[in-house]
Amino acid sequence: MTEPAAAKAEKRATREAYGEALLELGKENKDIVVLDADLSSSTKTSVFAKAFPERFFNLGVSEQDLIGTAAGLAAAGKIPFASTFALFGAGRAWEQARNDVGRGNLNVKMAMTHAGITVGEDGASHQCNEDIAIMRVIPNFTIVSPADAPEAKKAVFAAAGQKGPFYIRLGREAVPVMGEREFKLGKAQTLRDGSDVAIMATGIMVCEALQAAEALSKEGVSAMVVNIHTIKPIDEQAVVEAAKKTGAVVTAEEHSIIGGLGGAVAEVLSENHAVPLKRVGVRDVFGESGKARELLEKYGLTAKNIAAAAKDVVKRK
């Protein structure tokens, strides 16, 4: 495949949109508070910190304390957004997320940046390909994985407006801004209709999925593209309907193929309408240092990989 057409589009990181959304929310609602663990300039909570220093708490490099403190703020009526890198927020503080936030069904919004392999040069220690899997098993959490900056902004507003625990998955890299579309929590978006295969993607892989569908159409394969921004609760109806219509499914995510979107879709389909399925994502391996694009290519997370998977499942029908 040649240079993706979308590369020419405006590019913005979802974390940038997060910072903007916090600033707007902070103006609207004085109960919005923000916590960070010494990464505010990276997570973009620094934007909020500058505007509302009295409502911003930097807890230093202590992620367990970050989530616990956020839980306490929520228990006392505030709407805390807690941020750090996904690996540390979901990983190191998983048990606080589970036992404090989830079990207490507290109104904590865990908005974690630097998810996935596109963290890039920092390497495997900071790349997080496991967060969807480990957050998805905690009851009460809503999990949102926005595809681009405008969607991230809408997701942050939606999370602020709905009581209960949220995990919002954000990225470091600037990614193409796709067209304006309606965002409704729990409702998958069909971005392109098709009849031979359904590509269900989340996060930055949605854009890759659209490019794959475009390439497939030139080879006579009609691919539907579904953006699953809300991974939990997953839009079961949309997943099953797309499988019924096309008879073959490919999932695409910047995450391990184990337990993430691919796992969630496989669960829905195997219980409701089993069809040939292929999961595009990070295989059961750790990443490494490199440029974001280089990593996506080396680890098989491109439009080309999605298109190949699509042709494979179509053959298996």
Next chain:
Amino acid sequence: MPVDEKKLAELRKKARETRKTVLQMIAGAASGHPGGSLSCIEIMVALFERLRLDPKNPHWKERDRFVMSKGHAAPVLYACLADKGFFPKEELKTLRKLGSRLQGHPETTTPGVDVPTGSLGHGLSMANGMALAGKLDKAKWRVYALLGDGECDEGQVWEAAATAAHHKLDNVVAIVDRNMVQLDGPTEEIKRLGNLAEKFRSFGWNAIEVDGHDFGQIMGALDAAEGFKGKPTALIALTVKGKGVSFAEGKAAYHGKPIVGEELEKALIELEGMKND
């Protein structure tokens, strides 16, 4: 405010009754943690004497907050909440039973419980979060957290200790039930905790050591904590694990083993004879 002798006698009586109630609750459940429950009875009775609460309105905005960070002492919390009228005392019998609001470790489904606990090391962070909210709202209410000494092995306790000091959370009081024994044995043998008061001071806290079974000292220290501005206060309450039941005192064996049958009879007789002085 100083507590008069009449009040002290009344509190001691309540402590004795609470001990009996808690032992019977744990025996009824045939599971639970008697050792660390018996060590914190006076602390809890003193706290519930002091906390500004409205049992008819558990979510009253101006209430003081309490976090049972050592969640395995849940039976004591439930006994105190029932005594205040948050729910019928009859319900205490349902501890740890299927469908009960009184879970093995605290859940927010119990009236009067604001945050879930039970996994050690979490409570002080949540107490700090509430205290930060209180400061933002310029509220008068205060936050109390009860920690176990074994719990202080958890790194998160010290993350939270640093947070409370940094943010000058003088509306937070952390009480450590320093009973010197954790599940596997004496704290100083498992992993030396040393001088907890000095540890908290080095983190920037006001720290007070008290006899954790002496109501006069506990009430006095809680008064002092409320008057102390600019720093959070740690009360290191020196206690005896299994306090009040001779054969369980100081024993790790009764950390998580219920006292039942003949042993329960013996314990209840001993507690009956426990003096109010």
